Amino acid sequence: MFFNQERGQWRFKLITSISIISLILFIVGDVLGIVCLFFNPNLGKTIFGIVLFFPAHFLILLALVLMVWSGFQGIVSDGSEKFKSWKETLTNAFLGIVIVGIFILLSDLTLLNVPFGIHLLFSYSFLLLLLFCSQVYRRWLAIPEEDRYARFIALLEEIIPIQFQEEWLGDLQEQHNQLIDEGIPHWKVSFITLLTGLGLIRSYLWLKFHKLVSRWITRANKVFLG
Amino acid sequence: MKKNQDSIFDLSPKEEAVLTSVFYRERYGLEIIEAVKEASGGKIKLGFGSLYPTLHKLEEKGYLEARWGDETPEERGGARRRYYRITGLGVKVLAQKKQFLDDLAGWEPAWGGV
Numbered sequence: 001m002f003f004n005q006e007r008g009q010w011r012f013k014l015i016t017s018i019s020i021i022s023l024i025l026f027i028v029g030d031v032l033g034i035v036c037l038f039f040n041p042n043l044g045k046t047i048f049g050i051v052l053f054f055p056a057h058f059l060i061l062l063a064l065v066l067m068v069w070s071g072f073q074g075i076v077s078d079g080s081e082k083f084k085s086w087k088e089t090l091t092n093a094f095l096g097i098v099i100v101g102i103f104i105l106l107s108d109l110t111l112l113n114v115p116f117g118i119h120l121l122f123s124y125s126f127l128l129l130l131l132f133c134s135q136v137y138r139r140w141l142a143i144p145e146e147d148r149y150a151r152f153i154a155l156l157e158e159i160i161p162i163q164f165q166e167e168w169l170g171d172l173q174e175q176h177n178q179l180i181d182e183g184i185p186h187w188k189v190s191f192i193t194l195l196t197g198l199g200l201i202r203s204y205l206w207l208k209f210h211k212l213v214s215r216w217i218t219r220a221n222k223v224f225l226g
Numbered sequence: 227m228k229k230n231q232d233s234i235f236d237l238s239p240k241e242e243a244v245l246t247s248v249f250y251r252e253r254y255g256l257e258i259i260e261a262v263k264e265a266s267g268g269k270i271k272l273g274f275g276s277l278y279p280t281l282h283k284l285e286e287k288g289y290l291e292a293r294w295g296d297e298t299p300e301e302r303g304g305a306r307r308r309y310y311r312i313t314g315l316g317v318k319v320l321a322q323k324k325q326f327l328d329d330l331a332g333w334e335p336a337w338g339g340v
Contacts, residue, residue, distance in 0.1 A: 168278065170305030171256040177301040199275030206279040 149176070149193070156197050160204050168200050234323040236287070242323065243270065244280050245289055245316055252311035254295065255281070281310060289316030 143151065153173070157165060175196060179189045237245070247253060247261045258281075259272045272280075284290040295307040312320075 164278075166305045167255065167308040168274070170302040170307065171254070171274070173305070174256055174299070174302045196274050199273045200278075202275035203278040206275075207282060210279070210282070 148190070152193065152197060156200060159201055164200075164204065164207075168203070172196050172200065233287070233319050234326055237319065237323060238280075240272070240276060240280050241284055241289075242320070244272070244277070245284060245312060245320060248290065248310050248312050249317070249320065252293075252309040254307040254309050258310070284316070285310075287315075289313055289319060 140148065153169065156169060156172075160168060172193065176189065176193050179192060184192075243262050243266075244258055247258050247265075253261060255274075255277055259274075259277055262270050262272050281290065281292075285292060289312065290310050291313050292308050292310050295309055298304045298306055
């Protein structure tokens with residue numbers, strides 16, 4: 001047991017170090033690549049910039065994979081059982097990384113002709129957002145499974161006005177229970193419930209916006225049409 | 227009168243589907259989603275994000291009216307259901323739309339060809 005914990009901690013330190021080095025290399029490579037591509041570019045600099053760009057993005061993907069993996073190792077080496085299923089964690093991490101990777105590659109392809117400040121703003125703000133989300137996700141995982149749904153409903157109750165809660169949240173709860181009764185896998189039920197919750201927030205925002213626009217139109221009609 | 231004539235073009239496909247789903251009987255939100263999904267063979271999936279704005283718009287136009295159900299099912303956490311049913315105006319608009327589509331399909335030029 002001691003040997004396993006020791007080995008886990010070593011692995012944790014090693015993976016964390018590699019992920020930090022990868023992240024630093026990415027930042028250096030990305031900034032250099034942008035400078036080469038956008039500041040007085042010539043053929044040599046452009047080729048060098050492109051050559052730097054792609055390995056840099058490979059490195060950030062690697063860094064993110066390793067960060068998630070090191071987080072997992074760190075928790076497992078504590079001997080706690082916060083992660084019920086490591087497969088679920090890795091699948092989520094993989095999905096997150098694919099989304100970040102696609103975003104960065106797309107932003108590179110579409111923003112190549114735009115000042116590099118915008119590229120930096122988009123890439124790094126997205127990176128910070130991802131790190132924030134990973135923290136939220138880790139805390140979310142630490143909550144006991146049966147409490148997660150109750151907390152989600154409590155969060156929706158905070159957002160959605162009281163006059164819609166009985167109908168909307170009632171429908172959401174009924175759908176949730178129906179899905180469980182149908183024997184749909186737990187992760188899928190959670191995912192559908194999350195999407196439904198986001199849909200309810202969207203409905204609320206639509207109604208709010210609609211009310212606002214209607215008020216503007218009424219006022220404009222009074223002013224211009226009498 | 228003009229508004230009534232234009233109202234058939236004022237119905238989006240989503241609004242038409244929701245309105246038709248409550249044509250014969252009153253339904254509540256989740257039931258409407260399931261009715262549309264089942265009737266379309268799973269091809270049209272109404273989300274909660276678009277259902278309630280659609281219901282709100284239809285209610286605002288006077289094509290739907292709502293009432294609270296009496297039952298408080300346990301699977302809804304004791305919350306009542308809100309049932310929607312079509313109004314006379316709603317029925318009229320759907321009939322006008324159907325009539326328009328039939329007329330359009332069967333329309334022939336008076337002079338024998340274009």
